[in-house]
Amino acid sequence: MTSRIPNTICLFDVDGTLTKPRNVVTAEMKQYLATLITRVQLGVVGGSDLVKIQEQLGNDCVSKFDYLFAENGLNAFKAGAPLAQQSFKNFLGEENLKKFLNFVLHYIADLDIPIKRGTFVEFRNGMLNVSPIGRNCSQSEREEFEKYDKQHNIRSTFVNVLKQKFADLGLQYSIGGQISFDVFPIGWDKTYCLQHLPADQYTTIYFFGDKTMVGGNDYEISTHPRITKSFTVTSPEDTERFLKELFP
Ligand code: M1P
8 A cells, every 4th residue: 555645534424424324334335445545545433432333334344444433533443453542431530520420410310300210321431421301211201301391491401500510621512312411521523533643644634424514413523624625425425426536
């Protein structure tokens, strides 16, 4: 691979970019990327964990790209080998984490909502997921909570309290689903992975993603100053079409 284009890398989102959403990569796309990597460096950045990315891109995917960034780069691989690991727990430290969790659990205990179930906090590697009703509610209970929350702003009020109380912790909050919100450090979106691509070695970075609109999970990286050009794609076929124009 000595004759590859210098200082240049193509970075790909997974869902909707290299694969159809929640699908497995096609044999054709795999073959195309295997050819392309002889000409230019390739990397993947996905929000999912490594297991999920391997389900979509194949068990051998870590060795098929120059860089593979699972969980936006919290779990990073270079040339098939582990490069760096980071976690929410390491970021906050045990003391701050305990204070935060204690406050969250007290707040939920004091919340007067129609029903509560179990698993009020799900501890993930890169974030906490907080649910006032509890994650193991049934589907119908989930839908009821969502309606109740729209009327009573349970989650947004909770988030505002946390923002004030823990303003010094550098956290951001996202109310994306029906029954919970996510808590994670500011900047732990897809731009997180760029720290693993040294600026003097990578002067040209092409990014390909389908959710590049404001609020989409590719937005921050697609507008980052280190991205030379961002391609908004509608499918894996669209990604391949752009690549063939870029690297005829
Ligand atoms: O993808 C949006 C959200 O989906 C789930 O939220 P909920 O269970 O509240 O519907 C969670 O996986 C959450 O982390 C995620 O942001």
